[in-house]
Amino acid sequence: MHGHDDPAPYDLLVVGSANADLVVGVERRPGPGETVLGSDLAVHPGGKGANQAVAAARLGARTALLARVGDDAHGLLLRASQQQAGVDTGGVLVGGAPTGVALITVDPSGDNSIVVSPGANARLTPQDVRAAAPLFASARVVSVQLEIPLDTVAETARALAPGARLVLNPSPPAPLPAEVLTACDPLVVNEHEARALLGDGADGTPEDRARALVALGPHSVVITLGAEGALVLDTRTDGGPVRVPSPRVAAVDTTGAGDAFTAALAWRLGLGEDLARAAAFAVRVGAAAVTREGAQASFPTAEEVAAL
């Protein structure tokens, strides 16, 4: 189906962060000035960009990653994880600073708290995006998050091939320029990110927030609602916001579930599915991802999603 003449040999290009996740399980998080004991340290490949690339590739998407890691052991761990999943790592640049690190605590309910030290992610520049023009020319969907500089995100929006689609998860949330907001199709947020973007306009129901978010400029919006699934709103259909329920699962570790959701959504949109249908698949991918520990290690194959 996809021969040498295919103008879009990548289903998905992810532009984003790659972090080593340093994870400790805790009974409860310490307050200011307090010390608590936790579990043994686990080191996993993570970072929102690297997570999305692995999630998509594991589902079967032809995926490339544009990212920057340090010339160090964490960088090797991240490259190995991408390659094992089948991601094209030709766009994974090396050097400039240590690999990004995420300090993660996971509590007994599976919820996590994360502090990110961006390291090399902060050195992924607009020039790196321009130099990756062949990757952009080959991608039908480009997915980006906010663990890299905002200038680099803006350049990513400018670098899209004609007809290519931009999926943005503004995480961690930051004020976005109009040129980025109006390029999003969709903007993918959780409730926390929706409130951060809307500020005083965040009152009401998730449906109200979805309407307020599309008023900021995106062609479409997806709000993830944790165990409740997701809500989608596409300005090109006149049906209004649509709820997409999630299968019920026992959460062990939610780390990376949002990344798996967004990657699955982006891939299915690139295959031509409408937003509600793509989100219905993506909530199943996100649900599968919370049933196992870690970020990338928890992401399902297409067969595992079908069995859920």
Ligand code: RIB
């Ligand atoms: O979304 C989860 C990711 O956020 C983790 O893998 C961590 O690296 C942080 O970037």
